[in-house]
Amino acid sequence: MRCLSGIQPTGRPHWGNYFGAIRQYIDLQEDNEGFYFIANLHALTTVRQADALCENTINAAMDLLALGLDPKKATLFVQSQVPEVSELCWILMTGTPMGLLERCHAYKDKKAKGLAADAGLFNYPVLMAADILAYDSQLVPVGQDQIQHIEVTRDLAQAFNHHFGETFVIPKAQTLVHGAKVPGTDGEKMSKSYDNTLPLFGEVKKIRKQIMRITTDSRPMEDAKEPEGDHLFQLFQLFAKQDQIDEMAAMYRRGGFGYGEVKKAVAEASEAYFADARQRRAELESNLDYVHEVLRDGARRAREAAALVLSRAKKNCGLQESV
Ligand code: AQP
Numbered sequence: 001m002r003c004l005s006g007i008q009p010t011g012r013p014h015w016g017n018y019f020g021a022i023r024q025y026i027d028l029q030e031d032n033e034g035f036y037f038i039a040n041l042h043a044l045t046t047v048r049q050a051d052a053l054c055e056n057t058i059n060a061a062m063d064l065l066a067l068g069l070d071p072k073k074a075t076l077f078v079q080s081q082v083p084e085v086s087e088l089c090w091i092l093m094t095g096t097p098m099g100l101l102e103r104c105h106a107y108k109d110k111k112a113k114g115l116a117a118d119a120g121l122f123n124y125p126v127l128m129a130a131d132i133l134a135y136d137s138q139l140v141p142v143g144q145d146q147i148q149h150i151e152v153t154r155d156l157a158q159a160f161n162h163h164f165g166e167t168f169v170i171p172k173a174q175t176l177v178h179g180a181k182v183p184g185t186d187g188e189k190m191s192k193s194y195d196n197t198l199p200l201f202g203e204v205k206k207i208r209k210q211i212m213r214i215t216t217d218s219r220p221m222e223d224a225k226e227p228e229g230d231h232l233f234q235l236f237q238l239f240a241k242q243d244q245i246d247e248m249a250a251m252y253r254r255g256g257f258g259y260g261e262v263k264k265a266v267a268e269a270s271e272a273y274f275a276d277a278r279q280r281r282a283e284l285e286s287n288l289d290y291v292h293e294v295l296r297d298g299a300r301r302a303r304e305a306a307a308l309v310l311s312r313a314k315k316n317c318g319l320q321e322s323v
Contacts (some may be wrong), residue, residue: 162285
């Protein structure tokens with residue numbers, strides 16, 4: 001199956017990005033054809049410093065490689081290095097109803113907060129549709145927050161196919177049961193813009209402090225607590241094995257424990273879980289030529305695939321290559 005997904009270079013990746021999406025990329029690369037990209041065109045709507053965007057982009061590539069994305073099994077590339085996608089975006093935009101985009105949550109939420117939204121944010125779902133459709137993607141592994149955007153992709157592809165004839169493959173989203181919506185330190189969805197993230201990489205001591213600051217309820221220690229619905233328990237679940245999860249759930253139900261104990265368990269489990277990736281990340285930092293080579297090769301392969309779909313779309317809608 002052909003799989004595709006992207007991650008924005010808007011800052012350091014967090015547990016939500018990994019357990020919602022990146023872990024799926026790594027699993028899927030074994031038996032599928034994967035295209036994974038650093039979404040720098042999307043990030044340009046929020047990162048407005050050129051140096052920072054460049055640095056974040058290469059950092060995101062190192063993060064994915066360190067976490068286990070294998071360039072021999074999957075194609076890793078930078079979005080802006082495939083200009084075919086931007087051309088396809090325009091073609092899709094010509095048939096996109098305004099109402100469809102007005103209903104999209106990224107834009108709606110920003111408007112609701114009274115923040116200024118630009119055309120880039122408004123049209124974000126169309127560029128995302130182009131990203132997905134340009135590679136004939138069948139499966140899009142993502143977190144729950146992206147489901148609506150994939151529905152938009154499906155709508156746009158179906159409308160185009162209906163109007164101009166069979167052109168695009170209709171993709172499906174895939175989310176995981178544990179990980180579709182990872183909570184942040186305040187219990188809301190973990191998100192860079194809510195400032196409640198726990199990063200994958202960075203100073204261990206600093207991350208431990210952030211874990212110790214996770215908000216909890218103020219019920220007395222001796223009270224029994226329900227594990228389900230408790231965001232600290234949900235974070236523990238991401239790292240622990242089933243017998244450890246069962247043990248922790250029983251401890252919650254018995255009561256008589258402190259949340260500090262759970263936080264310590266989360267810190268230890270997460271440090272052990274990401275230790276190898278941390279080591280690989282340090283090695284990649286001193287091998288930047290390799291990272292650039294992977295991205296160059298990835299862009300070449302991605303362009304080849306996207307050019308085929310763009311040419312099909314242009315032919316079908318009457319934009320002949322030669323007249
Ligand atoms: N909390 C989350 N739980 C599960 N999955 C998540 N994803 C993001 N947050 C969670 C998934 O990570 C992938 C990459 O997403 P992105 O690069 O678009 O990152 P993002 O959504 O911009 O991350 P943030 O932190 O939420 O940034 P802002 O605040 O800018 O929106 C996607 O598959 C996403 O579903």
